[in-house]
Amino acid sequence: MKRISPFLSSFLLLLLALVLSLAIGSVFLSPAQLWAALIGHGTQTSDTILWAIRLPRTVLIAMTGMALSGSGAAYQGLFRNPLADPFLIGVASGAGLGAVIAMSINWPYSFWGLLAIPMAAFIAALLTVFVVYSLARVGRTVPTTNLILAGVAFSSFATSLTSFLMLRSTDDIRRALGWLFGGASQSNWTAIIAIAPYLFIGLGVLLVSGQALNLMQFGDEQAQQLGLNVTRAKTILLISASLATAAAVAFSGIIGFIGLIVPHVMRLWWGADYRRLIPLSIISGATALLVSDIVARVVIAPQEIPVGIVTALVGAPFFLWVLRRAKNQGYW
Amino acid sequence: MLRKFFFFILPVAILLVACVPSSVNTPQPQAATGIVQPTIVQTQPTPIVLTDGLGRQVKLAAPARRVVSLAPSNTEILFAMGAGSQVVGRDELSDYPAQVPGIPSVGGSMGNFSTEAIVALKPDLVLAAEINTPELVKTLEGLGLTVYYLSNPTTLDGMYANLEAVAKLTGHVDETSTLVQSLKARVAAVDTKLIGVSEKPAVFYELDATDASKPFTAGPRTFIDLLIQRAGGTNVASTLKDQYPQVSLEELVVLNPDIIILSDSAYGETPEKVAARPGWGTLAAVKNGRVYPFDYHLLSIPGPRLVDGLEQLAKLLHPDLFK
Numbered sequence: 037m038k039r040i041s042p043f044l045s046s047f048l049l050l051l052l053a054l055v056l057s058l059a060i061g062s063v064f065l066s067p068a069q070l071w072a073a074l075i076g077h078g079t080q081t082s083d084t085i086l087w088a089i090r091l092p093r094t095v096l097i098a099m100t101g102m103a104l105s106g107s108g109a110a111y112q113g114l115f116r117n118p119l120a121d122p123f124l125i126g127v128a129s130g131a132g133l134g135a136v137i138a139m140s141i142n143w144p145y146s147f148w149g150l151l152a153i154p155m156a157a158f159i160a161a162l163l164t165v166f167v168v169y170s171l172a173r174v175g176r177t178v179p180t181t182n183l184i185l186a187g188v189a190f191s192s193f194a195t196s197l198t199s200f201l202m203l204r205s206t207d208d209i210r211r212a213l214g215w216l217f218g219g220a221s222q223s224n225w226t227a228i229i230a231i232a233p234y235l236f237i238g239l240g241v242l243l244v245s246g247q248a249l250n251l252m253q254f255g256d257e258q259a260q261q262l263g264l265n266v267t268r269a270k271t272i273l274l275i276s277a278s279l280a281t282a283a284a285v286a287f288s289g290i291i292g293f294i295g296l297i298v299p300h301v302m303r304l305w306w307g308a309d310y311r312r313l314i315p316l317s318i319i320s321g322a323t324a325l326l327v328s329d330i331v332a333r334v335v336i337a338p339q340e341i342p343v344g345i346v347t348a349l350v351g352a353p354f355f356l357w358v359l360r361r362a363k364n365q366g367y368w
Numbered sequence: 369m370l371r372k373f374f375f376f377i378l379p380v381a382i383l384l385v386a387c388v389p390s391s392v393n394t395p396q397p398q399a400a401t402g403i404v405q406p407t408i409v410q411t412q413p414t415p416i417v418l419t420d421g422l423g424r425q426v427k428l429a430a431p432a433r434r435v436v437s438l439a440p441s442n443t444e445i446l447f448a449m450g451a452g453s454q455v456v457g458r459d460e461l462s463d464y465p466a467q468v469p470g471i472p473s474v475g476g477s478m479g480n481f482s483t484e485a486i487v488a489l490k491p492d493l494v495l496a497a498e499i500n501t502p503e504l505v506k507t508l509e510g511l512g513l514t515v516y517y518l519s520n521p522t523t524l525d526g527m528y529a530n531l532e533a534v535a536k537l538t539g540h541v542d543e544t545s546t547l548v549q550s551l552k553a554r555v556a557a558v559d560t561k562l563i564g565v566s567e568k569p570a571v572f573y574e575l576d577a578t579d580a581s582k583p584f585t586a587g588p589r590t591f592i593d594l595l596i597q598r599a600g601g602t603n604v605a606s607t608l609k610d611q612y613p614q615v616s617l618e619e620l621v622v623l624n625p626d627i628i629i630l631s632d633s634a635y636g637e638t639p640e641k642v643a644a645r646p647g648w649g650t651l652a653a654v655k656n657g658r659v660y661p662f663d664y665h666l667l668s669i670p671g672p673r674l675v676d677g678l679e680q681l682a683k684l685l686h687p688d689l690f691k
Contacts, residue, residue, distance in 0.1 A: 081487055084512065339473075340482055
């Protein structure tokens with residue numbers, strides 16, 4: 037396994053997942069039909085299914101997986117904690133609260149009206165991170181323990197507020213639950229164009245922060261002495277990771293597990309060098325979420341299980357298998 | 369680091385961006401394919417233009433011949449007016465009347481519909497209800513389908529209006545006006561028998577009592593509340609604020625309903641079980657044995673069966689007047 041380039045294998049797996057995601061769905065299209073639709077000679081139905089349904093969904097799911105897993109790896113490096121995931125400091129609960137509040141208002145059926153809920157989720161997620169960051173700051177430093185504690189406390193607060201609101205407006209509880217379980221309910225090009233800039237900025241910054249994250253593994257003081265401006269690095273990492281996560285969560289809801297487990301699998305397979313870990317997590321996160329989405333669409337077709345449920349159902353056994361097989365256990 | 373970014377990530381990004389076709393296929397609405405017309409469909413010379421519950425203008429060149437229903441209420445409405453043979457797809461939760469389970473399902477049990485399955489059925493009309501999200505309507509619209517969204521009615525007249533809208537869309541205007549007349553007549557019959565009735569029993573409509581010390585009920589601004597009053601009763605929960613409040617048992621003892629209606633009888637609740645619940649034995653309804661099981665579909669689905677629900681309620685509330 038050491039001989040194969042990690043990037044090549046991850047990239048090939050991603051390509052495979054992309055192709056499968058376009059080929060598999062609740063309606064069976066034979067390879068001939070798929071090929072015909074690809075080159076533009078398909079029937080109207082298979083054209084619509086391939087280009088208007090499966091392609092935007094594939095792209096959106098891949099982007100979401102990239103965001104969640106890349107920021108998950110960054111958070112794990114930032115907090116030096118194996119249990120860190122992109123939702124640690126409250127992005128998920130903040131986004132959930134924003135979305136549920138927005139759902140209780142009857143928005144007009146217009147372009148902006150339909151974007152109200154994702155926008156509310158996005159803004160609420162970023163606000164939550166800002167509040168948690170301000171609460172955790174001590175003078176000019178941001179101790180990671182404070183961040184975690186403030187994040188957990190604020191998350192619990194936001195989650196219980198969300199549950200309360202959901203119970204009060206029982207009409208929308210189904211809609212809220214569907215959103216909270218995660219899934220590509222609005223998988224169209226508008227959503228993709230809306231989240232692309234935040235993703236590129238957020239993940240782009242994370243990609244070049246590998247060295248900074250490596251240094252931070254030694255501890256704040258050591259990293260400072262090695263020349264890294266720790267507070268500034270933490271702030272930049274937090275902002276970019278949260279930006280990417282908030283954008284992903286805005287349209288896809290809360291999809292857990294990917295941000296937590298994919299970086300760990302990459303770490304078990306390819307080592308904990310963040311310069312490699314971040315890009316590998318990004319690529320493999322897309323693969324993992326695409327595979328989960330394929331399973332979610334197909335297992336009890338035409339029913340679609342929310343993706344957030346499938347990620348843990350499918351991912352946990354896989355991760356446990358990887359964990360048992362890993363020779364470098366105890367790397368933390 | 370940056371080298372890797374340019375060699376691997378950027379090509380993936382470019383590949384994905386390049387996959388966006390320069391002219392994304394916007395499929396045109398399906399023209400009529402040679403499907404055998406049911407004999408009861410009336411051909412309208414002018415196109416049908418209606419405004420739906422979301423304020424959208426919906427246009428159909430001719431009455432729809434292939435309809436996909438996304439809610440149980442819509443399925444019931446379609447079958448009630450004789451458009452059952454035009455229903456080619458239904459949501460997973462639709463199960464009434466008896467022919468419905470045989471119709472292909474398009475998902476929807478966990479809120480997510482399979483848009484692929486809907487598209488593959490080639491419908492010329494998709495009927496959505498308030499239980500479906502506006503995002504779903506937008507998605508289906510974007511796929512070139514004609515979608516009509518029925519808002520939940522808040523009065524019986526609203527329900528008749530929904531029936532008439534669907535009648536125009538599916539070409540069953542005559543049958544539906546007969547249906548609406550008969551529904552109105554049945555409601556009027558209930559009203560007439562209740563004229564001059566002064567004694568209105570207090571009713572507790574139980575939605576869910578999994579936690580017997582805090583049952584859920586239907587409060588003000590619900591159809592259930594409306595129809596309980598129409599059936600000559602008062603809803604003990606109508607003084608509360610929420611639409612579907614959770615009432616504590618203590619409050620219920622204070623409200624002391626004369627009648628308890630178990631809409632959760634489909635889930636195993638029986639009058640005997642209610643009597644066995646701790647603290648419930650003191651309620652007047654339980655002591656007098658006026659705890660009745662009820663089919664919740666009759667009052668929870670905004671369709672023609674609401675009138676059945678009204679009649680059933682009236683029978684339970686005033687058994688002497690309605691034999």
